[in-house]
Amino acid sequence: MRRLVRTMGTNQTRLAGDPLAPHSLSAVELKELLAAERAARPFFVYRNRTGLLALFAFVNSTATIGRRPEMGLPIPWDAEVSGLHAELHLLGGEVTIVDDGLSTNGTYVNGERVSGRQRLQDGDRIRVGQTILAYMSGEPKPTQKTAAAVERGQLVQLTDGQRRVLVALCRPYHEGASFTAPATNQQIASELFLSIETVKVHLRSLFAKFELADLPQNQKRARLAEHALHLGLVTKRDFA
Numbered sequence: 001m002r003r004l005v006r007t008m009g010t011n012q013t014r015l016a017g018d019p020l021a022p023h024s025l026s027a028v029e030l031k032e033l034l035a036a037e038r039a040a041r042p043f044f045v046y047r048n049r050t051g052l053l054a055l056f057a058f059v060n061s062t063a064t065i066g067r068r069p070e071m072g073l074p075i076p077w078d079a080e081v082s083g084l085h086a087e088l089h090l091l092g093g094e095v096t097i098v099d100d101g102l103s104t105n106g107t108y109v110n111g112e113r114v115s116g117r118q119r120l121q122d123g124d125r126i127r128v129g130q131t132i133l134a135y136m137s138g139e140p141k142p143t144q145k146t147a148a149a150v151e152r153g154q155l156v157q158l159t160d161g162q163r164r165v166l167v168a169l170c171r172p173y174h175e176g177a178s179f180t181a182p183a184t185n186q187q188i189a190s191e192l193f194l195s196i197e198t199v200k201v202h203l204r205s206l207f208a209k210f211e212l213a214d215l216p217q218n219q220k221r222a223r224l225a226e227h228a229l230h231l232g233l234v235t236k237r238d239f240a
Helices: 027-038 144-151 160-173 185-192 196-209 217-230
Strands: 043-047 053-057 062-066 086-091 094-099 107-109 116-119 125-128 131-136
Touching (some): 185 196
Antiparallel strands (some): 062 086, 094 116
16 A cells, blocks of 8 residues: 555544544635545555545555554554454455454544444545544546536535535534534425425436436435535535
């Protein structure tokens, strides 16, 4: 594996945050993340000792995670990470994480402890010690063009109705908790006093504007909320 170049190491006091939490990415970090996605190879995102975003991408089929400096993905600042904590394997484009007793404190994927070998899915959060790694499969994301347009100052144009639906969709992320799901159609309809069909119409338009229409149905809403928050189209002020 090759470390490209950024949670934070108060190991015994609190769990480090999700490196891709809403409002956590700067414009420079978002640009770096999108560039890594365009490479179409699996990679991991985390924050290093100083809180800077770090990307860790496969170049070989196997890599190790641990506190020792000779590890492929070293996490020396986290005292709860074992010297050799876990292994990562890339085979046929799929990535698995292995902890068959290597670590003292265990390895967790989306809150569940790994026992032996587990295949990773795009967006999984892996916790080792007090450090969270976000796994990105490297599959091309159709939202990249929209992000690039925003970087050039060409802001996405939203109607008042679309904006209200977008804010309601993102409301569950307001507290910034990991693994939060966007609001359901029923929750949006109840908040805005709209029919569910009207909510669906607005969402279909938003999926089209953000070039998400071709994503699987179970990914569209989360990706829409993620990009709205990361691109600043929905901010904390909207939840006041």
